[in-house]
Each structure stands twice: as structure tokens, then as C-alpha cells.
Amino acid sequence: MSLFDRIVVASIPMIPKFVVGKVAAPYVAGESLEDGLRTARALNSKGIMATMDVLGEFVHEKDKAEASVKQYLDLIAGIARDKLDANISVKLTAMGLDIDPQYVRQNVRKIMSAASGHGMFVRIDMEDSPRTDETIRIYREMRQESRCGLVVQAYLKRTSDDVRKLCEEGPSNFRLCKGIYVEPEAIAYKGKQEIRDNFMLLLDQMFTAGAYVGIATHDEYLTKAAEELIKKHKLTRDKYEFQMLLGVKPDLRDALVSRGHRLRVYVPFGESWYGYCTRRLKENPAIAGYVAKAMIGLN
Ligand code: FDA
Numbered sequence: 001m002s003l004f005d006r007i008v009v010a011s012i013p014m015i016p017k018f019v020v021g022k023v024a025a026p027y028v029a030g031e032s033l034e035d036g037l038r039t040a041r042a043l044n045s046k047g048i049m050a051t052m053d054v055l056g057e058f059v060h061e062k063d064k065a066e067a068s069v070k071q072y073l074d075l076i077a078g079i080a081r082d083k084l085d086a087n088i089s090v091k092l093t094a095m096g097l098d099i100d101p102q103y104v105r106q107n108v109r110k111i112m113s114a115a116s117g118h119g120m121f122v123r124i125d126m127e128d129s130p131r132t133d134e135t136i137r138i139y140r141e142m143r144q145e146s147r148c149g150l151v152v153q154a155y156l157k158r159t160s161d162d163v164r165k166l167c168e169e170g171p172s173n174f175r176l177c178k179g180i181y182v183e184p185e186a187i188a189y190k191g192k193q194e195i196r197d198n199f200m201l202l203l204d205q206m207f208t209a210g211a212y213v214g215i216a217t218h219d220e221y222l223t224k225a226a227e228e229l230i231k232k233h234k235l236t237r238d239k240y241e242f243q244m245l246l247g248v249k250p251d252l253r254d255a256l257v258s259r260g261h262r263l264r265v266y267v268p269f270g271e272s273w274y275g276y277c278t279r280r281l282k283e284n285p286a287i288a289g290y291v292a293k294a295m296i297g298l299n
Pocket of ligand 1: 175177178219
């Protein structure tokens with residue numbers, strides 16, 4: 001990261017909201033349910049599937065968790081009504097994970113049961129490491145009743161063990177990603193290449209165990225290695241999919257689709273777009289230059 005990028009990233013909290021909105025607009029479908037559904041429809045028309053996320057996380061009040069559940073119920077109804085090729089992704093902290101263990105389960109069950117009513121799959125996003133155990137426990141319980149899958153993070157040293165145990169217990173469905181939170185060195189790989197190496201070890205482990213995998217990355221090194229592994233395991237296209245975030249690397253996305261892979265785009269929408277966008281900006285300092293330009297009105 002250049003010094004300039006570091007300075008801009010460190011200054012993100014001070015950047016006016018409208019500038020963040022302008023720069024980060026490609027990463028969010030909009031504020032309303034209709035914005036989200038429209039984006040999913042546009043992706044579907046290009047042969048791309050969607051997983052939809054109502055923005056919001058780390059909720060500590062029950063009324064906010066309930067508002068989130070309600071938005072998901074409306075989303076499920078909207079996807080079903082419009083017959084979209086889309087499923088949903090949920091963050092357990094938006095459902096009350098930090099409020100009460102029984103309460104979050106009640107909320108997740110409401111969503112799972114509404115989704116199941118339409119034969120819809122639910123992906124449980126993985127958040128930061130203090131929440132990993134409970135997130136896995138909830139996935140274990142929910143998968144007895146509903147079609148759902150879990151996100152696992154290649155940067156965590158524990159992930160291979162978690163994957164082994166889950167695969168031994170039953171059919172598993174994972175989204176494999178590098179991981180987005182800042183974690184202590186004691187529990188997480190830090191080097192770019194060691195995270196990639198673990199990503200590929202995990203992918204091989206999952207394919208060998210017969211798990212379904214959403215390969216979630218924009219790293220061309222990994223998409224290439226994954227394509228080779230898919231060939232090596234002689235997998236048909238219904239056994240895996242690639243996944244990417246809305247607005248990130250559309251060229252790579254289109255290239256994967258043109259080579260015959262199934263691809264799903266993560267479509268976030270909602271009023272809590274600001275936190276998501278600032279995280280995207282921090283994650284990709286190359287965007288810092290665009291922030292600077294937007295601030296002085298060049299784009
Ligand atoms: P890397 O970060 O090396 O990016 C490769 C290249 O892609 C970069 O050089 C850049 O050009 C581009 N790029 C990547 N991210 C970008 C961005 N945000 N904006 C602009 N350009 C970008 N994490 C997590 O902890 N829990 C979760 O539940 C999820 N869920 C999830 C779903 C989906 C569908 C995806 C694609 C990712 C996640 N993630 C996640 C995030 C994931 O852990 C990771 O932080 C990002 O995908 C970035 O990692 P890459 O593998 O893309 O590599």
C-alpha cells in the first residue's frame with residue numbers, strides 16, 4: 001500500500017458520506033428492496049445467479065434485529081414473486097447473535113422456514129473470530145431442518161478442522177473465502193501466499209469430502225488454481241460455483257461464466273450501506289485514488 005493510499009484509508013472516517021456513497025456506489029445495489037431485486041434481475045439476464053444481503057450487522061437492540069428479520073422475510077417473498085435465480089446471505093449479528101443465544105436462533109429459524117417454504121437456500125455468513133464457534137453451532141442445528149450453508153475463512157488456522165468435522169457429520173455446503181476481519185496472528189495466517197495456499201488446501205479437502213463449494217474470490221491466482229482443481233476432481237458444474245461481490249472484477253466474472261462455470265454475485269442492499277462501503281474502501285486501497293478524485297469533483 002503506498003503512503004498516499006494509507007493516508008486516504010486512514011482518513012475514511014473523515015470523508016463526507018456523499019463522497020463514500022459516490023465512490024462505493026458500484027458495490028451496493030441501492031437502499032430499497034426494489035433496488036436489490038432489480039440488480040439481481042439484471043444479473044440473472046446475463047446468466048449470473050445472485051445471493052442477496054440486507055445490509056446490517058453487529059445489532060444490539062431487539063427492535064433492530066426484528067427489523068432485519070422483517071426485511072429478510074420481504075426479500076424472500078420478493079425473490080419468490082419475481083422468480084429470481086437468487087438465494088439469501090445472512091449475518092447472525094444482524095439477527096441478534098450478540099443479544100441472546102435463544103433469540104438469535106428464533107430469528108434465524110423464522111428466516112430459514114420462510115426460505116424453505118420457497119425451496120430457497122440460505123447462506124450463513126461468517127463474521128469475526130469471537131463468533132466462529134457459535135456460528136458453526138447454529139449452522140449445525142439449522143442444517144438438520146433447512147437447506148443452508150456456511151461461510152468459512154481460509155485465513156483462520158482452525159478452518160481445516162472445522163471443515164473435517166462438519167463433513168464427517170453430514171453433507172456440507174460451504175462458501176470458501178479468504179476472510180475479511182482483522183484477526184490475531186496466533187489464530188490467523190497473515191501472508192498473502194500462505195492464505196492462498198490454505199485456500200487451495202481447503203478447496204481440495206472440501207472437494208475430496210464431496211462438499212458443495214461456493215468459491216468466493218476475485219484473486220485470479222485462486223480462480224485459475226480452482227479451475228485446475230475442478231478438472232482434477234472431474235467435477236460437473238452442479239458441484240460448485242464461483243462467487244464474487246457486486247461491482248468487483250466484472251471482467252474476471254464474465255470470463256469465468258464464458259468458460260462454462262456457474263457464478264453467483266453477492267448483492268448487498270439497504271439503508272446501512274455506509275458501513276459496508278467504508279469496509280470495501282479500506283479493503284481495496286487502490287480505490288483511494290478515486291476517493292481523492294471524487295472529493296475534488298473529478299468523477
Ligand atoms: P484479494 O483481496 O487479494 O483481491 C483480489 C483482487 O480483487 C484485488 O487485487 C482487487 O483488485 C480486487 N478486489 C478484491 N476485493 C475487492 C473489493 N472489495 N473492492 C474492489 N476490488 C476488490 N468474508 C468474510 O470474512 N465472511 C464472509 O461471510 C464473506 N462473504 C463473502 C462473500 C462473497 C461472495 C465474496 C466474494 C467474499 C466474501 N467475503 C467474506 C470477503 C472475503 O473474505 C475477502 O475479503 C474478499 O473477497 C477479498 O478477497 P479476494 O479473495 O478477492 O482476494
